[in-house]
Amino acid sequence: MKKILLPSLILFWAMTGIAIAQTPENLTTAYQQFNAPFTGEWQQYGELFTSLQKNLFPRLFLLVITTVPVFFFLHYIAIGPMSFPHDGKQVYCYNLFVRIIHWVAAVSFSLLVLTGLLIIFAKLIGPGNFGIAARIIHLVSAVIFAISTIPMFLFWIREMLPALYDLQWMMIMGGYLSKKKKPVSAGKFNAGQKMWFWLATVGGGVMAVTGYFLYSHQGDIEILRLSAIIHNFLGSAMVALFITHLYMSLVSIKGSFQSMIHGYKAEAELKILHPKFKY
Ligand code: HEM
Numbered sequence: 379m380k381k382i383l384l385p386s387l388i389l390f391w392a393m394t395g396i397a398i399a400q401t402p403e404n405l406t407t408a409y410q411q412f413n414a415p416f417t418g419e420w421q422q423y424g425e426l427f428t429s430l431q432k433n434l435f436p437r438l439f440l441l442v443i444t445t446v447p448v449f450f451f452l453h454y455i456a457i458g459p460m461s462f463p464h465d466g467k468q469v470y471c472y473n474l475f476v477r478i479i480h481w482v483a484a485v486s487f488s489l490l491v492l493t494g495l496l497i498i499f500a501k502l503i504g505p506g507n508f509g510i511a512a513r514i515i516h517l518v519s520a521v522i523f524a525i526s527t528i529p530m531f532l533f534w535i536r537e538m539l540p541a542l543y544d545l546q547w548m549m550i551m552g553g554y555l556s557k558k559k560k561p562v563s564a565g566k567f568n569a570g571q572k573m574w575f576w577l578a579t580v581g582g583g584v585m586a587v588t589g590y591f592l593y594s595h596q597g598d599i600e601i602l603r604l605s606a607i608i609h610n611f612l613g614s615a616m617v618a619l620f621i622t623h624l625y626m627s628l629v630s631i632k633g634s635f636q637s638m639i640h641g642y643k644a645e646a647e648l649k650i651l652h653p654k655f656k657y
Pocket of ligand 1: 483484485487527567570571578579623624628634
């Protein structure tokens, strides 16, 4: 027995010595190969994750904040905004409570988007207080936004439920690709507004949960990676629809912004854009 044990030990030490003498990269690879049958190939997900964080997400956000505004700029040039006479009958659409909640969500979400982009493109601003301030504002705004979406969700959920006629609205893209003012198929809210509502409230909830994991480092590494991936993909979709919401409410439909200030919309506008709305 001794005859076999001693040469085996010497051989084992010699092989270990040779392995250690190799370059660190080779050693790392050998170590990963050795671990793979026991731990699975988790490193490959780590690499995928690092590459997503470093390469894909900054590009995805850059794509969203450049192409979506360009698309709407072209829409503005080709089709232009819609306007309706505002001197006729006015219909009360948004009460004070919902307007306050909306503006709390609007301000906090705008700050979330700005600071979120600063965090994504942190390399450009470099280390320092500015980046830290962005993170603090992101955190505080996230809490305010998450709280504000709860009453917004409860208040609007019934009117935001999908209806069959929403499909017709979607087929013609709400009529936004035409200059003609023909009644479209929509109730108090059209299919586009409903999509934004669901993404902002339910999506906002998912952003809050994944953001909590990222902030608190609760959960294991897999949960953290998954949270970062969901937070970034969902975040980019929310930014795209947020820009759409800004274009629609500030530029595309004249007088829309004022309706969220005093609560009234022109009946002439409702007859074309929301003909199924019973008021
Ligand atoms: C600075 C940012 C924002 C501005 C300027 C803005 C403006 C407006 C305006 C003017 C309206 C009334 C549209 C109409 O009926 O003609 C509106 C509606 C609405 N906003 Fe915002 N909003 C902003 C951010 C947000 C955010 C962050 C949310 C998400 C929580 C949100 C959710 C909604 C919803 C659900 C409606 C009703 C449906 C719709 O018109 O899309 N808004 N917004």
